[in-house]
Amino acid sequence: MALLNFSSLVALCFTFLALFSRVVAFNITKILSESSGDFSTFNDLLTQTGLAGDINSHSTITVLAVDNGAASALNGKSKDLMRSYLSLHVILDYFDKKKLGSIKKSQEVTTLFQSSGKAKGKQGYLNVTVTSGNIAFGSAIPGSSLDANLEKEVKTQPYVISVLQVSSLIMPPDLANSTSPPPSKAPHKSPQSSPSAAPEPAGSPSKSPPSKKSPPSADGPSSNDQPAADSPSEGSAAAPAIHAKSSTSILLLSLGLLSLAWSLA
Numbered sequence: 557m558a559l560l561n562f563s564s565l566v567a568l569c570f571t572f573l574a575l576f577s578r579v580v581a582f583n584i585t586k587i588l589s590e591s592s593g594d595f596s597t598f599n600d601l602l603t604q605t606g607l608a609g610d611i612n613s614h615s616t617i618t619v620l621a622v623d624n625g626a627a628s629a630l631n632g633k634s635k636d637l638m639r640s641y642l643s644l645h646v647i648l649d650y651f652d653k654k655k656l657g658s659i660k661k662s663q664e665v666t667t668l669f670q671s672s673g674k675a676k677g678k679q680g681y682l683n684v685t686v687t688s689g690n691i692a693f694g695s696a697i698p699g700s701s702l703d704a705n706l707e708k709e710v711k712t713q714p715y716v717i718s719v720l721q722v723s724s725l726i727m728p729p730d731l732a733n734s735t736s737p738p739p740s741k742a743p744h745k746s747p748q749s750s751p752s753a754a755p756e757p758a759g760s761p762s763k764s765p766p767s768k769k770s771p772p773s774a775d776g777p778s779s780n781d782q783p784a785a786d787s788p789s790e791g792s793a794a795a796p797a798i799h800a801k802s803s804t805s806i807l808l809l810s811l812g813l814l815s816l817a818w819s820l821a
Contacts, residue, residue, distance in 0.1 A: 582612065582713060582716065582717045583612055584602065584608050584611045584612060584619060584717075584719070585599055585602065585603060585608050587710070587711045587717070587719055588602075588621060588710075588719070591710045591711060591719070593621070593623055593708075593710060593721055594623050594624050595621050595622075595623060595624070595627075595710075595721075596624060597624040597627040597628070598621050598622055598623070598624070598627045601627065601630065601638060601642060602642065604635065604638075605635060605638055605639035605642060606639070607639060607642050607643060607646065607668070610643075610646075610668060611646055611668075614648070615716065616648070616649060616650050616715060616716060616717075617646060617647070617648065617649075617650070617716075617717050617718075618646070618647040618649060618650055618651045618717070618718045618719075618720065619645065619646055619647075619717070619718070619719045619720070620645040620646075620647070620693060620704065620720055620721075620722045620726075621645070621710060621719055621720065621721050621722070622645075622721070622722060622723075622724065622725055623721070626722075626723065626724045626725055627725070629724070629725050629727060630642075630725065637731075637732060640669060640672070640674065640731055641725060641726075641727055641731065643667060643668040643669040643672060644667050644668075644669045644680075644682065644695070644726050644728075644731070645667070645722075645725070645726065646667055646668035646669075647665050647666070647667055647668075647682065648665075648666045648667065648668060648670075648671070649665060649666070650714070650715045650716065650717070650718055651665070651684075651718055651720070652709060652712045652714070652718045652720075653691075653706065653709050653720070656684060656686065656691050656706065657686065657689075657691065659684055659686050659691075660686075661685065661686065661687075662683055662684060662685040662686070663683075663684050664678075664681045664682070664683055664684075664696050665681065665682050665684055666680065666681060667680055667681065667682055676730075677697065678695070678696040678697045678698070679695070679697060679728065679730065679731055681695075681696035682694065682695065682696055682726065683695065683696045683700070683702065685702050690705060690706075691705070691706040692704065692705050692706070693705075693706070693722055693726060694726060695726055695728035695731075697728050697730055700728055703723070703724050703726070704722040704723055704724050704725065704726050705722060705723045705724075706720055706721075706722055707720075707721045707722060707723055708720070708721050709721075
């Protein structure tokens with residue numbers, strides 16, 4: 557009987573671990589590629605900017621995805637600016653349609669852009685507003701419009717990951733102004749001395765030889781005129797290590813169950 561209990565507990569431990577690994581693990585690239593919507597452009601941009609890996613490193617996340625037509629608004633943008641805009645569409649919390657519908661009027665939510673260290677003021681937050689059954693998203697910067705309307709749920713895994721389709725990208729103009737590098741300045745050149753209006757007559761000796769001066773140094777742009785190199789951080793600076801903590805807790809729980817089973821045997 558004791559041996560049966562021990563075997564049952566061991567089987568329970570392995571089953572629990574298998575279920576846990578299936579629950580916490582997800583791949584945003586796979587979710588988007590297997591969905592019924594046309595998110596190939598959005599999916600490719602997440603991979604190109606490195607955001608796909610950042611999203612997969614979180615245990616609780618909400619992604620606001622757009623179809624290919626809406627994603628075309630990022631055409632011609634720099635990789636750094638695309639990453640900033642896309643990170644605004646990654647909410648650091650779980651929101652499905654039901655949870656969003658329970659919001660009273662409006663609520664600010666934190667995005668992945670806030671944890672990048674580049675956000676200024678309200679740039680890293682979104683405003684979620686619920687009116688007459690319509691759920692709209694927009695930048696939390698004062699005066700911003702709410703143009704991204706919730707269209708449907710793409711994929712939900714309760715309290716782990718939620719992928720929602722919205723009608724358009726959220727692209728506050730202040731974000732482009734703050735993340736774009738300053739324009740390069742033209743080198744400042746000092747005016748050269750103009751030649752004398754009339755040369756001295758050949759027969760007129762000079763009274764005193766001109767003093768020797770060191771030749772002027774080559775004119776070039778000063779170091780202050782060079783624009784600062786833009787070195788964006790590719791990863792989220794504050795990505796929580798929830799996976800490691802959860803795995804450790806599950807391992808300790810499993811060891812405890814095994815010890816209990818061994819004592820019963």
